[in-house]
Amino acid sequence: MKMQWALIAGLVFALLTGIFAVINVDSVQVNLLFNTVRVPLILLILGCTLIGGIIVGSYGIYRQYRLQRENKRLKLRITELEASAASTAVPVSYDSIDSLHSNEPEPDDQLHNDSIGSQHKGNSPGTL
Template identity: 75%
Template structure:
């Protein structure tokens, strides 16, 4: 929907520019620092509008290219991270199988910390 409004606004702008250019057909003197010459104002208006459109279009193409390149780099980074995560998940599952019977129950750690606080150790460490 946003693109449609942009197209409509562009067409309205082109229509107003065309009408404005057709109304102003008198010749004007243009000074380009090194030379001056007479040119119809209609050509000057349309030429400046065309040059402005080319500049804006070039910037849009450059921005689109840059975003596509960044998107490609980010997709590669995501795939690398997913591959790294899957390899570490496999390693972690094997490591957790080896340590199943060697861990202390969580309640004993909490009880030790509570007992050490009662004995005057404010940090709760043993």
């Protein structure tokens, strides 16, 4: 959908530029640093628009190329990390996970331990 709106906006801009160029058909003097020439304004407007489009398009192509290259590099890095993680992975049984959870203090016990620790530090029982 976003691409469709960009295409529509580009077509509207091209239409407005074309109308503006057709309205201005007088000949103008252009200084090219080493020479001065007379050019119809319609050609000058359309030429500058074309050069601007080429510059913007070139930048867009360069940016797309750079992003694709970075994407490819990151995908290779992910596969390397997955391979190294798979080679160093230790199989874990559910019994060992249950034993880990049984050693953790209950939340009420943790709160009680925190309040006891804060009393030893000289703080009031309600603060941490």
